[in-house]
Amino acid sequence: MGAGHAHKLYRHGHSPVHDLPPHCKLAAVFCFVVVVVSTPREAVWAFGLYALLIAGVTALARIPAGFLLGRLLIEVPFVAFALLMPFVVPGEQTHVLGLSVSVPGLWGAWNVLAKGTLGVAASVLLASTTELRELLLGLQRLKLPPLLVQIASFMIRYGDVITDEMRRMSIARRSRGFEASGIRHWGVLAKSAGALFIRSYERGERVHLAMVSRGYRGSMPVIDEVTASRTQWAYASALPLLALAVCLVGWTL
Amino acid sequence: MHVPDGFINAPVSAVAGVVAAGAVAVSLKGARRELDERTAPLAGLVAAFIFAVQMLNFPVAAGTSGHLLGGALAAILVGPYTGVLCISVVLLMQGILFADGGLTALGVNVLDMGVVTTVVAYALFRGLLGVLPRTRRSVTAASFVAALVSVPAAACAFTLIYWLGGTTDIAIGKVFTAMVGVHVLIGIGEALITALTVGAVVAVRPDLVHGARGLAAPLKLRVDGELVDAPAPTPEPAPAHRSTRGLWATGLVTALVLAGFVSFYASADPDGLEKVASDQGIDKEAKDHAAKDSPLADYGVKDVSDTRLSGGLAGVIGVGATLVAGSGAFYVVSRRRRTQGEEPSRTEERV
Numbered sequence: 001m002g003a004g005h006a007h008k009l010y011r012h013g014h015s016p017v018h019d020l021p022p023h024c025k026l027a028a029v030f031c032f033v034v035v036v037v038s039t040p041r042e043a044v045w046a047f048g049l050y051a052l053l054i055a056g057v058t059a060l061a062r063i064p065a066g067f068l069l070g071r072l073l074i075e076v077p078f079v080a081f082a083l084l085m086p087f088v089v090p091g092e093q094t095h096v097l098g099l100s101v102s103v104p105g106l107w108g109a110w111n112v113l114a115k116g117t118l119g120v121a122a123s124v125l126l127a128s129t130t131e132l133r134e135l136l137l138g139l140q141r142l143k144l145p146p147l148l149v150q151i152a153s154f155m156i157r158y159g160d161v162i163t164d165e166m167r168r169m170s171i172a173r174r175s176r177g178f179e180a181s182g183i184r185h186w187g188v189l190a191k192s193a194g195a196l197f198i199r200s201y202e203r204g205e206r207v208h209l210a211m212v213s214r215g216y217r218g219s220m221p222v223i224d225e226v227t228a229s230r231t232q233w234a235y236a237s238a239l240p241l242l243a244l245a246v247c248l249v250g251w252t253l
Numbered sequence: 254m255h256v257p258d259g260f261i262n263a264p265v266s267a268v269a270g271v272v273a274a275g276a277v278a279v280s281l282k283g284a285r286r287e288l289d290e291r292t293a294p295l296a297g298l299v300a301a302f303i304f305a306v307q308m309l310n311f312p313v314a315a316g317t318s319g320h321l322l323g324g325a326l327a328a329i330l331v332g333p334y335t336g337v338l339c340i341s342v343v344l345l346m347q348g349i350l351f352a353d354g355g356l357t358a359l360g361v362n363v364l365d366m367g368v369v370t371t372v373v374a375y376a377l378f379r380g381l382l383g384v385l386p387r388t389r390r391s392v393t394a395a396s397f398v399a400a401l402v403s404v405p406a407a408a409c410a411f412t413l414i415y416w417l418g419g420t421t422d423i424a425i426g427k428v429f430t431a432m433v434g435v436h437v438l439i440g441i442g443e444a445l446i447t448a449l450t451v452g453a454v455v456a457v458r459p460d461l462v463h464g465a466r467g468l469a470a471p472l473k474l475r476v477d478g479e480l481v482d483a484p485a486p487t488p489e490p491a492p493a494h495r496s497t498r499g500l501w502a503t504g505l506v507t508a509l510v511l512a513g514f515v516s517f518y519a520s521a522d523p524d525g526l527e528k529v530a531s532d533q534g535i536d537k538e539a540k541d542h543a544a545k546d547s548p549l550a551d552y553g554v555k556d557v558s559d560t561r562l563s564g565g566l567a568g569v570i571g572v573g574a575t576l577v578a579g580s581g582a583f584y585v586v587s588r589r590r591r592t593q594g595e596e597p598s599r600t601e602e603r604v
Binding site: 089123 | 297
């Protein structure tokens with residue numbers, strides 16, 4: 001997961017999931033995650049059903065399972081943390097595979113693992129079926145402050161440019177025999193970071209001037225308003241509604 | 254430190270979300286004052302910069318590397334409001350695009366890493382600049398201290414949130430010790446890099462460093478062989494000056510409280526951390542955190558101009574060595590990537 005995020009995250013395709021308007025998808029994913037988080041952890045079967053739901057959407061979006069699983073790796077640090085919990089949390093002890101572990105710790109680990117993984121999977125599905133620009137439009141449609149959306153869109157647009165600039169500086173350093181091997185080289189790297197900041201800031205000023213000369217008055221014109229029909233909302237809400245049903249059953253049982 | 258879903262319970266996440274939204278709203282207003290209608294492109298570009306600089310790996314000894322978190326850097330370079338905005342946007346995009354940090358935990362993440370880091374760093378920075386002589390060196394020194402404190406401050410904030418709404422009942426003392434202990438180490442690395450970076454920018458374009466505005470020497474003209482003060486240019490509409498007082502007071506109080514904690518932990522941390530780690534088995538957790546986003550300080554300490562560090566660093570080296578030895582598997586991976594001549598990628602430092 002290096003620099004070029006725009007094209008690497010998104011998986012182009014035509015499927016019912018790809019075709020849904022972005023704000024419907026954003027809302028659906030958010031509601032789904034909220035439902036998952038508020039499910040009682042003792043309802044183990046419920047999380048299995050959630051995973052099935054996610055798998056269903058993945059199949060519908062024709063995202064290969066390997067792609068999804070690969071992107072799930074981002075969670076690894078917290079998996080390690082979760083695996084540690086049974087040994088750290090005090091409480092009633094039990095024996096698993098000859099190790100003495102605590103029961104509340106096991107529940108805690110399960111809780112973090114299950115909910116975290118489902119949350120990551122849902123976000124990954126969202127990002128891989130929605131184009132970046134569409135996501136930003138969706139956020140704007142969901143009443144995120146326009147200025148924030150503008151900042152985010154500038155960050156996305158120029159993220160690659162700035163990262164490439166950083167990479168060029170890295171190439172320049174290396175072609176002059178520099179090899180960062182320890183803390184002694186932090187000075188050089190920090191100077192690069194400083195130069196990168198100056199370049200980014202100045203580029204920002206240039207971009208602003210260019211925008212002003214093209215009639216920018218502090219807000220971006222909305223050219224392609226995204227709209228969603230009732231049917232599309234209904235499709236999108238299928239996932240969180242099913243999850244909600246599972247959650248409610250989980251609470252009552 | 255990106256908190257995933259399910260780590261903090263729903264009510265506390267919701268409250269954190271509301272507070273974070275409020276903070277972002279305030280920053281939107283403040284950033285308009287700092288940058289007027291240039292806000293969108295400039296803040297966007299600075300956010301892109303923060304995003305990029307988080308990928309810049311700073312090698313720590315023995316093949317591990319850490320990266321900058323950037324809260325303090327952003328606050329000092331572009332001001333607190335824009336800083337909060339930039340970090341929040343970066344976190345938002347990381348959450349939505351990279352699934353890094355849960356969607357429901359977005360409020361917690363923004364509050365913790367965006368708001369607390371930035372505000373603490375900036376308040377401390379301004380406070381120190383008020384006391385220190387007005388030179389370039391003191392800007393660097395102040396950014397060092399600001400960044401040093403901001404990271405453990407975020408850890409404290411996280412501990413507080415965890416205490417309020419953690420889904421697992423680990424004794425809060427343990428969480429605090431582990432989090433703050435580890436993040437003091439991370440803070441040292443963050444502080445060094447932030448200070449060096451700010452120093453580099455101040456040397457080239459002092460006018461771009463928001464925190465060092467008003468530090469430039471007055472323009473002198475040589476008239477008939479002697480220096481006279483140039484006529485003062487039309488004063489800039491001093492941005493964000495109105496609100497700094499409140500920020501100042503809160504920051505100073507926070508800083509004082511933190512100074513107590515931090516100095517205590519800084520002196521006790523090699524022993525304390527190791528002891529806690531071996532007693533409770535938290536050392537594994539510590540390792541993950543450290544390897545994840547810690548520019549751990551190590552033996553190139555000679556380059557550190559700041560003498561305050563030297564005491565703690567001996568212990569840091571010991572702990573660092575233990576951590577590095579423990580992370581063998583990841584080390585192998587990172588070595589392999591390194592030999593491929595690739596710039597180490599983001600995923601690597603996360604493991």
